Amino acid sequence: MSMAEGDLAVAEMAFVRRATIAPRRPPAAMTGPIAWLRANLLSTPFNIALTVLIMLLLAWAIPEILRFLVIDAVWSGNDRDACLWTVQHREIGACWPFVWERLPYFIYGSYPIPQRWRVDVFFLMLAVGVVWLLWLKAPRRDLGAIYFFIVLPVVSYILLTGWSAIGLEPVDTVLWGGVLVTIVVASVGIVFSLPLGIILALGRRSRMPVVRTLSVIFIEFVRGVPLITVLFMAGVMLPLFVPEQYSPDKLVRALVGIAIFASAYMAEVVRAGLQAIPRGQYEGAMAVGLGYAQMMRLVVLPQALTVTIPNIVNTYIGLFKDTTLVFIVGIFDLLRTIEVARIDPKWATPVTSTTGYAVAAIFYVVFCYGMSRYARAMEMRLAKGGRR
Amino acid sequence: MTADENSGSLLKPGRLRTETAVELIELNKWYGDFHVLRDINLKVRGGERIVICGPSGSGKSTMIRCINRLEEHQGGQIFVDGVEVTADLKKIDEIRREVGMVFQHFNLFPHLTVLENCTLAPIWVRKMPKSEAEEVALHYLTRVKIPEQANKYPGQLSGGQQQRVAIARALCMNPKIMLFDEPTSALDPEMVKEVLETMVALAHDGMTMLVVTHEMGFARQVANRIVFMDEGQIVEANVPEEFFAHPQHERTKLFLSQILR
Numbered sequence: 001m002s003m004a005e006g007d008l009a010v011a012e013m014a015f016v017r018r019a020t021i022a023p024r025r026p027p028a029a030m031t032g033p034i035a036w037l038r039a040n041l042l043s044t045p046f047n048i049a050l051t052v053l054i055m056l057l058l059a060w061a062i063p064e065i066l067r068f069l070v071i072d073a074v075w076s077g078n079d080r081d082a083c084l085w086t087v088q089h090r091e092i093g094a095c096w097p098f099v100w101e102r103l104p105y106f107i108y109g110s111y112p113i114p115q116r117w118r119v120d121v122f123f124l125m126l127a128v129g130v131v132w133l134l135w136l137k138a139p140r141r142d143l144g145a146i147y148f149f150i151v152l153p154v155v156s157y158i159l160l161t162g163w164s165a166i167g168l169e170p171v172d173t174v175l176w177g178g179v180l181v182t183i184v185v186a187s188v189g190i191v192f193s194l195p196l197g198i199i200l201a202l203g204r205r206s207r208m209p210v211v212r213t214l215s216v217i218f219i220e221f222v223r224g225v226p227l228i229t230v231l232f233m234a235g236v237m238l239p240l241f242v243p244e245q246y247s248p249d250k251l252v253r254a255l256v257g258i259a260i261f262a263s264a265y266m267a268e269v270v271r272a273g274l275q276a277i278p279r280g281q282y283e284g285a286m287a288v289g290l291g292y293a294q295m296m297r298l299v300v301l302p303q304a305l306t307v308t309i310p311n312i313v314n315t316y317i318g319l320f321k322d323t324t325l326v327f328i329v330g331i332f333d334l335l336r337t338i339e340v341a342r343i344d345p346k347w348a349t350p351v352t353s354t355t356g357y358a359v360a361a362i363f364y365v366v367f368c369y370g371m372s373r374y375a376r377a378m379e380m381r382l383a384k385g386g387r388r
Numbered sequence: 389m390t391a392d393e394n395s396g397s398l399l400k401p402g403r404l405r406t407e408t409a410v411e412l413i414e415l416n417k418w419y420g421d422f423h424v425l426r427d428i429n430l431k432v433r434g435g436e437r438i439v440i441c442g443p444s445g446s447g448k449s450t451m452i453r454c455i456n457r458l459e460e461h462q463g464g465q466i467f468v469d470g471v472e473v474t475a476d477l478k479k480i481d482e483i484r485r486e487v488g489m490v491f492q493h494f495n496l497f498p499h500l501t502v503l504e505n506c507t508l509a510p511i512w513v514r515k516m517p518k519s520e521a522e523e524v525a526l527h528y529l530t531r532v533k534i535p536e537q538a539n540k541y542p543g544q545l546s547g548g549q550q551q552r553v554a555i556a557r558a559l560c561m562n563p564k565i566m567l568f569d570e571p572t573s574a575l576d577p578e579m580v581k582e583v584l585e586t587m588v589a590l591a592h593d594g595m596t597m598l599v600v601t602h603e604m605g606f607a608r609q610v611a612n613r614i615v616f617m618d619e620g621q622i623v624e625a626n627v628p629e630e631f632f633a634h635p636q637h638e639r640t641k642l643f644l645s646q647i648l649r
């Protein structure tokens with residue numbers, strides 16, 4: 001049995017293989033970093049042009065950013081004088097002492113200083129809850145869910161608004177601000193929009209005409225109105241119609257507005273996922289005897305939500321950034337506190353605004369990118385095991 | 389078959405309360421204007437194996453899908469073990485618990501492992517403890533000869549293996565009646581045999597079966613009766629020997645001449 005048997009035999013009419021061909025290693029050009037470069041960056045002339053263009057763009061942008069944020073930045077000082085142009089100091093970058101001094105304001109807003117530990121406890125509890133829920137190998141994730149969805153909201157509410165009976169001084173939500181408000185608004189929106197969105201999506205696909213019509217009207221109406229209008233209605237118009245003593249807190253009104261707005265969007269995202277599930281899955285579930293609720297909860301929704309994770313996270317990221325719009329009803333979220341601080345005469349310099357906005361940009365990018373990466377990891381994990 | 393042939397009551401199909409497993413009386417159904425089932429009358433006794441064949445579009449799948457109410461009928465009556473199939477959700481749930489179904493495209497749940505596919509309904513519908521449900525599931529997976537795949541996902545299995553999982557999943561509910569809707573039509577030729585063997589074994593256990601299939605070898609081997617349908621009607625029904633040797637109706641003769649080459 002010579003090695004050449006196969007090559008020669010193809011020319012013959014009849015052929016029987018006598019030795020199995022063992023798998024061999026691929027050519028060197030298919031593996032290693034050079035192969036990666038060739039396949040991903042330099043595969044076609046268009047791709048080469050793109051690579052070069054992006055390289056040039058990065059070569060221009062990165063040094064500029066580094067120069068502003070680090071190399072030319074001012075690192076110490078007590079007021080605007082430190083960040084002003086002088087003959088000795090010709091190039092001025094970011095004014096970090098300004099950020100450093102106003103950082104507590106950016107985080108807590110006007111929350112009373114002696115009470116700020118309560119906000120810290122809230123952040124810590126929230127972080128524990130998020131990790132518990134999102135870290136898939138965490139112990140007792142069922143308890144984690146109870147903690148996150150029941151214990152955390154109740155305790156946070158008491159902690160942040162105060163309760164005189166247990167010695168927590170009440171703090172009016174008017175004083176809340178900065179990262180605290182951004183996180184509270186975003187978490188409420190994120191936590192409420194998914195379940196409400198699922199209910200609305202199921203309602204829209206319901207066979208019952210009344211349920212379906214109500215869902216469609218709700219979704220289309222809320223989706224057809226800009227978020228600013230929803231917030232404006234909640235913040236400014238509602239108190240005109242409702243007697244003062246019955247009118248809920250301004251922050252609560254904004255939270256409800258955001259949750260309703262986000263759930264209408266989420267409903268359509270979930271509906272897209274539901275439509276991706278083949279009829280056979282419903283029939284398989286019905287045929288083994290599962291009722292409607294069980295079928296949805298155990299068979300349809302887990303698959304529908306999985307295929308639509310990118311869209312859900314997309315909506316969440318949009319929502320997270322939309323929280324900045326609460327300033328329209330006079331609520332001081334992070335961006336608003338930066339806006340206020342940057343025009344403070346004590347720190348007014350040509351670089352103060354840019355520095356402030358850079359802080360906001362870094363904050364939003366870190367959070368949104370974090371959400372995006374987590375979602376990507378989830379997708380990869382769910383795709384493992386060749387389920388489809 | 390080995391030891392599991394004698395391994396006790398778990399293998400045996402659920403007991404019917406009445407002698408008639410399924411009865412269709414003057415069954416009529418329309419898809420919009422299209423009259424898909426016309427005056428269907430059929431009585432299936434307990435333990436009987438019925439093979440339903442006919443050209444595509446003849447209504448055979450629709451007929452068995454009416455039995456567990458995956459399709460709604462507009463005229464006539466359907467009785468499953470004495471319970472009438474109506475819009476009553478309680479009755480439908482009761483019937484679906486007792487009637488297993490195997491589909492052409494398996495319809496396994498891709499997000500669950502093979503074992504979870506099998507334990508889902510026993511746990512949630514029969515309220516069986518998880519450990520017991522897993523024991524039952526492993527038993528049936530052994531029965532369809534794939535216990536070693538229990539922790540894989542359906543997408544990792546071949547078509548034949550998936551269909552056997554689907555059979556095991558249905559059996560885990562301990563059904564009294566099994567419906568098969570073209571169980572081998574979507575399979576590669578190499579896989580058909582393993583699925584048919586599983587079905588033959590099930591027939592030997594005395595399961596009441598209604599099978600829509602074009603596998604005439606299977607029909608010859610296990611069917612008590614063959615029902616031939618065309619244009620939404622039952623054209624001819626007979627025991628296999630007579631059906632194949634002396635088909636009466638012209639349409640039956642033509643059909644047989646086309647599929648038995």
